[in-house]
Amino acid sequence: MTSRLEEFELTGDATRQTELYVRAFNSGNVEWVHSLYTEDAVAVWEPGKPLTGEAHRRNVEEAIARGASMQAKTRHAFVTGDTALLIVDWTMDATNEEGVVEHLSGVGVDVLRLGEDGKWRYAIDDPYGEEK
Amino acid sequence: MTAIAIDHDKPDLTGDTETQNDIFLQVFNSGDGALFDRLYRDDAISNFSGEPLTGEARRKFFVEFIGAKPVLEARVTHSYVAGDVALIGVDFSVKGTGPDGQPFTIEGKCTDVLRRVEDGRWLMAVDRPVAAGGLLPE
Structure with missing residues (x-):
């Protein structure tokens, strides 16, 4: 093998979390997304319906299987020693069950937690957390 | 609402969302800004003043602002708990009298991030009130 395996590393800089997420999501690598x-963690991809563990993982797999792609930009980052709140503007193009491309967007409220390994991960992912 | 007994040296917002909101309101409306500040971890960030404050700057702001006895009302709209991290959303209003003697009302939505700390208490890590008419830049 001459090709180099592409690496994906979590970050110790909470303000870089959004760009990492976009990279992981758009790569189509479910494991990368899940590692974040x-x-x-609690993810609220459908307002009022928090999902954890396997249920959230299936959501990620389905979105990626449909070829969804996203863009996102951190508008505000409030970073304490081991906890951070990010306010994120995002858009996503996703093909629905009828094969029609849907354009989604929102203002996400993300809560990050610093792990013992010094890396940030999402504890709460609430993509529609603030009104636009 | 019956007053909740609060340990003034080591207050605990608890892991229960409605109790968190009740304690937050009770302490805010008591006018004791120093006690209110102890509901926050040392490194917590509060945006209540319109800019992110932490540590001593945050404590000073709370002592002055809450000492003027504004009245806070808040209703929980959603809450999510992930292990030792919690996110709660509230609709809130603050009514008071400004330093110029003019009455003011601030209404909006607030996002609060809480953490369970080493001794098991739940405390504020970040607050982000967003008010119509601009307490904070969006």
Whole structure:
């Protein structure tokens, strides 16, 4: 093998988390996306319906299987020693079950937690957390 | 609402969302800004003043602002708990009298991030109030 395996590393800089997420998501690598969350993370991709663990993982797999791609930019980052709140403007193009491309967007409220390994992960991912 | 007994040296917002909101309101409305500040971890960031404050700057702001006895009302709209991290959203209003003697009302939505700390208490890590009419830049 001459090709180099592409590496994906979590970050110790909370303000870089959004760009890492976009990179992981758009690469189509479900494991990379999943590695960005804590074990007991809560994701609220559908307002009012928090999901954890396997249920959230299936959501990520489905979105990626449909070829969804996203863009996102951190608008505000409030970073304490081991906890951070990010306010994120994002857009996503995703093909729905009828094969029609849908354009989604929102203002995400992300809560990050610093792990013992010095890396940030999403504890709470609330993509529609603030009104636009 | 019956007053909740609060340890003034080591207050605990608890892991229960409604209790968190009740304690937050009770302490804010008591006018004791120093006690209110102890609901925050040392390195917590509060945006209540319109800019992110932490440590001594945050404590000073709370002592002055809350000492003027504004009245806070808040209703929980959502809450999510992931292990030792919690996010709660509230609709809130603050009514008070400014330094110029003019009454003011601030209404908006606030996002609060709480953490369970080493001794098991839950404390504020970040707050982000967003008010119509601009307490904070969006």
